[in-house]
Amino acid sequence: MLIIKNLHAEVEGKQILKGLNLTVNAGEVHAIMGPNGAGKSSLASVLAGRENYEVTEGEVWFEGKNLLEMAPEDRAREGVFLAFQYPVEIPGVSNINFLKTAIGEIRAYRNLPPLDAKAFLQLSKEKQKLVEFDAKLVNRSLNEGFSGGEKKRNEIFQLAMLEPLLSILDETDSGLDIDALRIVSKGVNKLRSPKNAFLIITHYQRLLEYIVPDFVHVLYDGRIVKSGTKELALELEEKGYDWLKEKEEVGTN
Amino acid sequence: MSLIQEPAIPLYDAVVKGYHTLSTAGADTEGVRRARQSAFDQWRLLGFPSIKNEDWKYTNITRYLKDEFALDGLVAGGGPVAAVAAPAGLVKKATIPGLDAFQVVLVNGVWDGKVHGASPKGELPKGIELLKVSQVLNDPAFAGYFGNGKWGNQHFAYLNTALFTDGLFIRVKDGAVIEKPLHVVHVFTADRNLLIQPRHVWVAGRNAEASVIESIVGGEGDVKLWVNSLMEIFAQTDSKLDHVVLQTAGTGVRLVQHTTVRQQKQSLYNNYTFTLPGAELVRNDLQARLEEDHTETHLYGLYLTAGGQLVDNHTLVDHQKPNCYSNELYKGVLLEKSTGVFNGKVYVHQDAQKTNAFQQNNNLVISKQATIDSKPELEIYADDVKCSHGSTVGQFSEEALFYLRARGIGEDTAKALLINAFAFDVTEKLRNEAVEHFVNELISQHIPSQTQA
Structure with missing residues (x-):
């Protein structure tokens, strides 16, 4: 689905x-862990197409297409x-109008007929229930006045609505209390399927107790320096990141 | 002494030359004639404003005055040009889908006497009275509404007073509550360049309540129409008036619109002014004179400008008496090579203790070639007041734009959404859903193709 080469x-x-x-x-579910400043969020930004990031070398292929050549909206449509x-307020x-517009444009891109109002409403209700998103928030202005947890839950609700192939969760656990974390994770777990994939970027192992990854990668200084299974996350939790840094320095010297 | 000779303004000469013929053409009473003469004398001294006048510092109208304009009523044959029918297309453009309202159409300031959307007989409800200004101007019973001759530094108000011929007189009787809004469609059309000077007077009687929506259309062709409109609104004790102005005229219109609202005790006046792309020059002077205590005033404005448009909103909230509340919110979205001007003056007299006066002006400058001049002006002479003002000029939030695009929304649609969202603070204040929807549609129509900087 996604191939990143020498980025x-x-x-x-x-x-x-x-x-x-x-x-x-x-x-597959991949977790990307690593210390602050390792480039975790930058990876998410580059994949989504944030404009102030410049790719100087390497390739990113998504479903056989060159992702780096696409505008952010086309990446989403793909x-x-x-x-x-930090979801934007x-x-x-309105939340609902925003989603209607997004779904409309994505479907048009894929040459699908537009969803009628009834089907859209149906979909919205179904997904709200699935990810336990408050119906009151659906009709409010996009993220305006939402708490940190509500904003993150809204991200998962949008994810559920748009049904992407690849979901990148950028520190979704930051700023969440344990209950919100549980709800967000539950939502993600329900959305997992053999057809889609998740890239979970996190600083802490905590989230991975709820969303169990197939692979864990350690990102340090702009590169993946270690990959393993979920046990790696536990190891990191125990030892911290310093041992990796030392190893890296020894390696480069 | 200035050594630079001001270039001649053809319209100035035309007015000076035509005044005598025009002012004696009608059967004006002595009082009206004197008022015209006095206004004319004053205007002759003032002439047209230039950027040397503080109130016109950012709005240079010289280039709009280079054309020649005929004076309404002085064109070939002597009959008023106004007597033409309204082109159906223009009335349709002004029609607001789903709006349940009485509709009247004025062509070049002249009403044909018809009311659309009223009872099968074409009658209005009992509490509201519509008349042509030309019918009541010389009626002594109405003298009080036309006697105001003090227009300060308002050049165009003097010009209008000197030579206006017609307009719409609305009176909502004491205690009358008019549930259905009145939709006044102003159509401007002519086959030659023309100065058109409508004069309107609206009266909301004691305890009366009404809602009026004005639409301004016309000027789609090559002909240049200079519209110098003057309106006086009398909001009497305990009255409530909702006033929506939709300025959607075409590029051929140069619109100067003066509105003075005189508020008596405990009256409520809400104004919502929307200026959309089209008319190459729009200058609004909206003045709320709070002449008695405990009044409430809301002024909301939205200007979406494009092309080479110059749109200037000058507002004045004149707090003369204590315990009055005023709130003003004007927002601007500037596209292409357009220019916006906002000048909001709040004047709190020494007597006006316990005044609450708030003002806010926010601008979104979309194009690198667009300009905005924003000037809040507070003069406060009372010591126990709450007043605030704020002015911002900004661009699209890159972060918001990226967020929308990252959800599959194309750049143009995303910008349109953000512009609508910016305008939302003003459009949501509209109390009529059909009007709100119509305004949002108007805004959307003008965005997608015009967001390129």
């Missing part, structure tokens, strides 16, 4: 990603979804 990227002239390789197949670390745009 180098910089922001404002500063090299952030320095030769990252990763392959994600349908049905099936890439980024759950934001947009007063005056």
Whole structure:
């Protein structure tokens, strides 16, 4: 589904990603862990197409297409979804209208007929229930006045509505209390299927107790320095990241 | 002494030359004639404003005055141009889908006397009275509504007073509550460049309640129409008036619109002014004179400008008496090479203790070639008041734009959504759903193709 080869990227002239390789197949859940400043969120931004990131080297293929050549909206229409670390508040745009517009444009791109109002409402109700999203929030302005937890839950609700192939969760657990974390994780687990894949970016192992990954990768200094199964996450939790840093330094010297 | 000779303004000469013939053409009473003469004398001294006038500092109208304009009523044959029928297309453009309202159509400021959407007999409900200004102007019973001769530094108000011929007189009788809104469609159309000067007077009687929606259309062709409109609104004690203005005229219109609202005790006046792409020059002077205590005033404005448009909103909230409340919110979205001007003056007299006066002006400048001049102006002479003002100029939030695009929404649609969201603070204030929907549609129509910087 997703093949990243030797990805180098910089922001404002500063090299952030320095030769990252990763392959994600349908049905898999990958966790990307690593210390602050390793480039975790930058990877999410580059994949989603944030404009201030410049790819200087490498390739990203999504379902056989060159992802890096696409505008952010086309990436989303092809099936890439980024759950934001800091969802944006947009007063005056209602949540539901926003989703209606998004689904309309995605379907048009895929040459699908538009959803009629009834079908849309049906879908919305079904997904609200699935991810336990408050119906009251659905009709409010997009994220306006939402608590941190409500914003993250809204990201998962949008994810459920748009049914992407690849979902990138950028530190979705940050700022969540244990109950919100449980609800968000439950939503994600329900949405997992053999057809889609998840890339979960997190600093802590905590989230991975709820969303169990197939693979765990450690990102450090712009590269994946270690990959393993879910046990790696536990190891990281126990030892922290310093031992990796030391190893890395020894390796580069 | 200035050594630079001001270039001649053809319209100035035309007015000076035509005034005598025009002012003696009608059967004006001595009082009206004197008022015209006095206004004319004053205007002759003032002439047209230039950027040397503080109130016109950011709005240079010189280039709009280069054309020649005939004076309404002085064109070939002597009959008023106004006597033409309204082109159906223009009335349709002004029609608001789903709006349940009485509708009247004025062509070049002249009403044909018909009311659409009223009872089968074409009658209005009992409490509301509609008359042509030309019918009541010389009636002594109405003298009080036309006697105001003090227009301060308002050049165009003097010009209008000197030569206006017609307009719409609305009176909502004491205690009358008019449930259905009145939709006044102003159509401007002519086959030659023309100065058109409508004069309107609206009266909301004691305890009366009404809602009026005005639509301004016309000027779609090459002909240049200079519309100098003057309106006086009398909001009497305990009255409530909702007033929506939809300025959707075409590029051929140069619109100068003065509105003075005189509020008596405990009256409520709400104004919602929307200016959309089209008319190359729009200058609104909206003045709320709070002449008695405990009044409430809301002024909402939205200007969406495009092309080479110059749209200037000058507002004045004149707090003369204590315990009055005023709130003003104007928002601007500037596209292409357009220019916006906002000047909001709040004047709190020494007597006006316990005044609450708030003002906010926010602008979204979409194009690199667009300009906005925003000037809040507060003059406060009372010491026990709550007043605030704020002005912002900004661009699209890149973060919001990216968020929308990351959900599959194309750039143009995303920008349209953000513009609508920006305008929402103003459009949501409209009390009539059909009007709100119509305004949102108008905004959307003008966005997608016009977001390129």
